[in-house]
C-alpha cells in the first residue's frame with residue numbers, strides 16, 4: 001500500500017524506543033526516560049501569558065506565509081543582540097518548527113539526485129528530509145576524535161559537482177558537542193561560492209544555540225552572509241509542542257520558500273508566533289535558568305556514565321546529550337537499548353539511529369531531573385553488574 005518514498009525512509013528509532021517506554025508505563029511499569037530530546041521544563045509563564053492574550057485578542061487566523069512581521073523583526077533584533085549581526089527581517093522566514101523549515105528548504109534547493117553532505121553520525125531526520133526532496137545524503141565520518149563534528153578537510157575531499165549542501169549542527173545532536181569556530185569558518189569558506197542556483201550551500205542547524213556550557217557558540221552567519229540557518233523555539237525556550245521555527249536565507253531563496261510555505265502549510269501557527277515574540281522579548285532569564293540546570297545535570301550524568309563503565313571521551317558541552325561509548329557492553333546498539341529498556345526499565349537512544357558511525361554508542365539525554373538521571377544510571381549500573 002505504502003508508496004516507495006515512505007518505504008525508503010528510515011524509522012526514527014529514538015521515537016520508537018520512547019513509544020515502547022510509554023506503552024510500558026501504561027501497563028504500570030515505571031520507566032526512566034533518557035531517550036528523548038525534549039526539555040522536561042514547561043514553557044515559561046511569560047510566553048504562555050502572551051499566547052493567551054493573543055487568543056483573546058483574536059489573533060487566531062492565518063498569518064502571512066512568511067510569518068508575522070513583528071516576529072521577523074524581533075528575530076533580526078535577536079541576531080543583533082546575540083551575535084552582533086545586522087540582518088534584514090525580509091531574510092527571516094517563520095516555519096512550523098525547524099523540521100518543516102528544513103524539509104521546505106531542501107524542496108527549494110535540491111534537484112533529483114543532488115547530494116547533501118551530512119556527518120556520520122548526525123541528527124537522524126536529515127537524511128530523510130533530503131531523500132523526501134529527491135536528493136541523496138552523502139555521509140562523511142564525524143568520529144569521536146573529531147568531537148562527532150564534520151572536519152573541513154574531509155568535507156572538501158567529499159565535494160563533487162553534484163554537492164548542493166553541507167549540513168552542520170553545533171551544538172549537536174547526538175554528540176552534544178560544539179564545532180570549533182575555526183572549522184565553522186573553514187566550512188563557510190568552502191561553501192562561500194554557493195548561490196541560490198548552484199554550488200554547495202552551508203546549512204547550519206542552530207536549534208541548540210543557547211544551550212552551551214563552556215562558552216558562547218558562533219553562528220555560521222558570523223562567517224558567511226550567504227549561508228542558511230535553521231533554528232527554532234523548541235529547545236532553548238522549552239516550546240517543542242508549539243511548532244515554531246525559522247530559516248535565515250539568502251535573499252534569492254525567500255520567494256521559492258514563500259511559494260512552498262503558501263502551498264504546504266499556509267503559515268506557522270498564529271498563536272505560537274505571538275508567543276515566540278514574547279519569548280524573544282521576555283524569556284531571557286528563563287532560558288538562562290534552564291540552561292544552568294542542564295549544565296549541572298550534564299556533569300552528574302557524565303560522572304555516572306563513566307562510573308558505570310561507559311566511555312565519554314569527547315567533551316559534550318552543548319545541547320542536552322551525551323553520546324557514550326557502550327562497546328564494552330555491546331556491538332549492536334539497538335538490541336542493547338531494548339535490553340536496557342526491558343531489563344533495567346531505562347530508555348536511551350541507540351547510536352545506530354544517527355548513523356553507522358555511532359554504532360556501539362548510546363545517546364543519553366539529560367533533559368530530565370537530577371533524581372531521574374541518578375535513578376536511571378543506578379538501575380543501568382546495577383543491571384550491568386549482574387548481567
Ligand SMILES: Cc1ncc(COP(=O)(O)O)c(C=O)c1O
Pocket residue numbers: 037096097098099100123169172173205207231232233234240244245
Ligand atoms: C538537530 C535537530 N534539528 C532539528 C530538530 C527539530 O526541532 P523542531 O522541529 O522542534 O524545531 C531537532 C529535534 O530534536 C534536532 O535535534
